[in-house]
Amino acid sequence: MATIKDVAKKAGVSYTTVSHVINETRFVSEDVVKRVNKAIRELKYRPNQVARCLRKQESKTIGVLSSINVNPYFSETLTGIEKKAYLEGYNIIVCYSECNPEKEKENIEMLLDKGVDAVIIHSLLDETRVPNLVNLEIPVLFLQHYIEDSGMDAICTDDFMGGYLAAKHFIELGHTKIACVSAEGNDNFSYRQRIKGWEKALNENGIELNKDYIIETDFHTHAGYDSFVKFSKMKVPPTAIFFYSDNLAIGGIRAAADINIAIPDQISVIGFDDLFMCQYTVPRLTTVYQPKFSLGEMAFARIFERIKDRELKPQKQLVEPKLVIRESTKRRA
Amino acid sequence: MATIKDVAKKAGVSYTTVSHVINETRFVSEDVVKRVNKAIRELKYRPNQVARCLRKQESKTIGVLSSINVNPYFSETLTGIEKKAYLEGYNIIVCYSECNPEKEKENIEMLLDKGVDAVIIHSLLDETRVPNLVNLEIPVLFLQHYIEDSGMDAICTDDFMGGYLAAKHFIELGHTKIACVSAEGNDNFSYRQRIKGWEKALNENGIELNKDYIIETDFHTHAGYDSFVKFSKMKVPPTAIFFYSDNLAIGGIRAAADINIAIPDQISVIGFDDLFMCQYTVPRLTTVYQPKFSLGEMAFARIFERIKDRELKPQKQLVEPKLVIRESTKRRA
DNA sequence: GGCATTTAAGCAAACGTTTGCCTAATGTCA
DNA sequence: TGACATTAGGCAAACGTTTGCTTAAATGCC
Numbered sequence: 134m135a136t137i138k139d140v141a142k143k144a145g146v147s148y149t150t151v152s153h154v155i156n157e158t159r160f161v162s163e164d165v166v167k168r169v170n171k172a173i174r175e176l177k178y179r180p181n182q183v184a185r186c187l188r189k190q191e192s193k194t195i196g197v198l199s200s201i202n203v204n205p206y207f208s209e210t211l212t213g214i215e216k217k218a219y220l221e222g223y224n225i226i227v228c229y230s231e232c233n234p235e236k237e238k239e240n241i242e243m244l245l246d247k248g249v250d251a252v253i254i255h256s257l258l259d260e261t262r263v264p265n266l267v268n269l270e271i272p273v274l275f276l277q278h279y280i281e282d283s284g285m286d287a288i289c290t291d292d293f294m295g296g297y298l299a300a301k302h303f304i305e306l307g308h309t310k311i312a313c314v315s316a317e318g319n320d321n322f323s324y325r326q327r328i329k330g331w332e333k334a335l336n337e338n339g340i341e342l343n344k345d346y347i348i349e350t351d352f353h354t355h356a357g358y359d360s361f362v363k364f365s366k367m368k369v370p371p372t373a374i375f376f377y378s379d380n381l382a383i384g385g386i387r388a389a390a391d392i393n394i395a396i397p398d399q400i401s402v403i404g405f406d407d408l409f410m411c412q413y414t415v416p417r418l419t420t421v422y423q424p425k426f427s428l429g430e431m432a433f434a435r436i437f438e439r440i441k442d443r444e445l446k447p448q449k450q451l452v453e454p455k456l457v458i459r460e461s462t463k464r465r466a
Numbered sequence: 467m468a469t470i471k472d473v474a475k476k477a478g479v480s481y482t483t484v485s486h487v488i489n490e491t492r493f494v495s496e497d498v499v500k501r502v503n504k505a506i507r508e509l510k511y512r513p514n515q516v517a518r519c520l521r522k523q524e525s526k527t528i529g530v531l532s533s534i535n536v537n538p539y540f541s542e543t544l545t546g547i548e549k550k551a552y553l554e555g556y557n558i559i560v561c562y563s564e565c566n567p568e569k570e571k572e573n574i575e576m577l578l579d580k581g582v583d584a585v586i587i588h589s590l591l592d593e594t595r596v597p598n599l600v601n602l603e604i605p606v607l608f609l610q611h612y613i614e615d616s617g618m619d620a621i622c623t624d625d626f627m628g629g630y631l632a633a634k635h636f637i638e639l640g641h642t643k644i645a646c647v648s649a650e651g652n653d654n655f656s657y658r659q660r661i662k663g664w665e666k667a668l669n670e671n672g673i674e675l676n677k678d679y680i681i682e683t684d685f686h687t688h689a690g691y692d693s694f695v696k697f698s699k700m701k702v703p704p705t706a707i708f709f710y711s712d713n714l715a716i717g718g719i720r721a722a723a724d725i726n727i728a729i730p731d732q733i734s735v736i737g738f739d740d741l742f743m744c745q746y747t748v749p750r751l752t753t754v755y756q757p758k759f760s761l762g763e764m765a766f767a768r769i770f771e772r773i774k775d776r777e778l779k780p781q782k783q784l785v786e787p788k789l790v791i792r793e794s795t796k797r798r799a
Numbered sequence: 800g801g802c803a804t805t806t807a808a809g810c811a812a813a814c815g816t817t818t819g820c821c822t823a824a825t826g827t828c829a
Numbered sequence: 830t831g832a833c834a835t836t837a838g839g840c841a842a843a844c845g846t847t848t849g850c851t852t853a854a855a856t857g858c859c
């Protein structure tokens with residue numbers, strides 16, 4: 134691999150000059166520019182980014198910490214980040230916390246060691262670490278997780294609104310026995326916000342919150358399956374179920390087929406995320422859309438802004454979800 | 467951020483010694499080791515990997531070039547790579563070619579500039595570049611793509627065998643009108659191998675290859691949908707369809723529901739990949755399993771071996787696919 | 800006790816850039 | 830013509846490590 138010195142020698146100038154030609158950081162006479170560029174071409178020289186990083190203390194690399202990748206929700210967001218990053222000449226190092234706080238912590242340290250210019254965190258397990266993260270010397274952006282007054286820079290879907298829209302839709306279709314598949318966790322988690330929005334819509338419409346109509350579970354598709362079965366076996370089953378993610382709802386749809394319950398004729402179902410698959414399930418899934426790809430793009434755009442202008446104050450950006458009505462919801466019989 | 471010099475000063479030794487303590491590269495007296503470690507702890511010192519990379523010419527980072535991420539097939543493989551890499555203290559920079567040869571090329575150059583120790587290519591669009599890639603100064607591993615006698619180091623599922631197994635299954639169930647959703651491309655592409663295997667099974671069993679029973683399409687789910695519709699509208703529709711990927715088969719299943727064709731009663735369907743979703747479609751999809759996660763793990767393991775031992779000769783590793791029988795295939799009526 | 804050997808650790812160059820400071824040559828103006 | 834300003838580009842330090850070479854002190858041996 135040719136270095137800047139090889140280029141300098143070949144062009145008969147100092148390597149300072151070569152550097153300035155490459156970076157256009159000061160005037161160099163036309164003649165010299167030509168000779169340098171010729172040498173660069175002939176030697177197929179490309180600047181060593183590692184050396185540049187060491188000197189300039191910027192790596193044109195950002196770290197992305199995701200919890201997992203197998204849920205298309207995460208991978209689509211990641212794709213948005215990568216795309217935008219590429220356009221600005223940045224690369225991304227991705228780490229998966231695998232829902233393990235230990236690995237999450239370890240990963241962040243590895244990223245810092247590698248000299249990333251910023252970190253996007255799409256997985257937050259150990260909230261006690263937020264103050265450390267917020268005070269890192271590099272910009273940190275949180276995706277889909279926000280803690281009030283924490284100084285976090287965050288981009289979130291308005292999950293509360295999303296849950297609200299879902300419940301509202303059920304209500305407008307005449308449902309009153311409305312169940313919900315939820316999960317444990319504190320209210321900062323995005324899925325908790327969805328549930329809170331759901332509760333609000335019920336309250337607003339004078340529908341009592343029946344504790345039996347709430348199941349707390351995890352995020353696995355199979356949990357959605359089991360929850361659906363449980364609900365439908367109740368003495369007075371709900372006529373509508375809100376799953377906090379499509380992934381769970383897909384499990385529910387499969388369960389319905391297995392136990393011969395017709396969706397939406399007997400039970401209406403709504404998911405959340407609008408995964409690509411929702412258009413292909415049988416029946417097609419009514420769900421709350423969130424712009425996963427754009428969310429990724431926005432995340433990079435924001436972090437890029439903060440890299441350029443280190444004085445920017447942290448802020449929370451909310452993006453609007455949208456109800457997408459398909460075939461899994463229906464007016465109550 | 468503390469540097470090695472800060473540690474040295476605090477511990478009252480030269481920074482050479484600190485380096486040796488950290489890397490255990492030569493004997494240091496017990497007493498000094500203790501002092502150094504104490505200083506490291508107190509300053510929360512972590513070695514700067516960028517500087518280390520510049521000096522040692524190794525970055526503990528590998529590049530992964532994938533075509534896209536949204537198909538769970540890619541993301542699962544990527545997860546396997548990441549997991550194994552993490553365990554060895556490596557990070558991965560991921561790039562998506564987005565099926566664009568220009569971006570593919572550009573990405574590889576960015577990766578080299580960043581000083582990655584190796585590259586895993588899970589996306590090969592421009593085969594003319596293989597000689598360049600094979601001769602890079604760093605190890606390059608190809609995933610799911612192999613060209614005979616090209617000197618490629620590769621790990622591939624035995625796609626030919628997979629296609630063969632799929633067709634064999636249909637034949638054993640008494641089907642003779644066996645169709646196939648394929649795609650254009652040269653025979654080095656993995657999906658082409660699947661089709662070749664499928665053809666072989668038909669040939670071996672004296673089943674004529676009906677050109678009308680082959681549709682060449684792309685990889686989008688919707689193409690699977692359309693293909694299914696086309697097949698079922700034929701004068702003599704096939705009784706069995708092999709889709710070269712689950713993604714397509716899922717489209718087919720949705721089409722069947724829309725046009726009221728019963729799978730498997732009227733038409734049996736097989737996919738390829740064994741995506742997680744196959745367990746949740748209605749009906750559950752019979753498919754050819756390939757170990758996506760392990761494939762990723764194997765890929766890192768192999769590339770790691772080659773990083774350690776640069777004399778290793780390129781080789782092709784084949785992993786066995788497996789037929790997974792679920793609900794979408796049935797004995798011919 | 801004197802010399803050779805071993806031991807423990809320091810010095811400084813190198814990795815490939817960027818950039819503050821300096822300088823030689825040229826131009827400008829009275 | 831002399832003083833000064835401007836122009837074009839070179840020198841060398843710095844970024845934070847690793848590592849070959851060196852050295853002072855301690856030890857071993859006869």
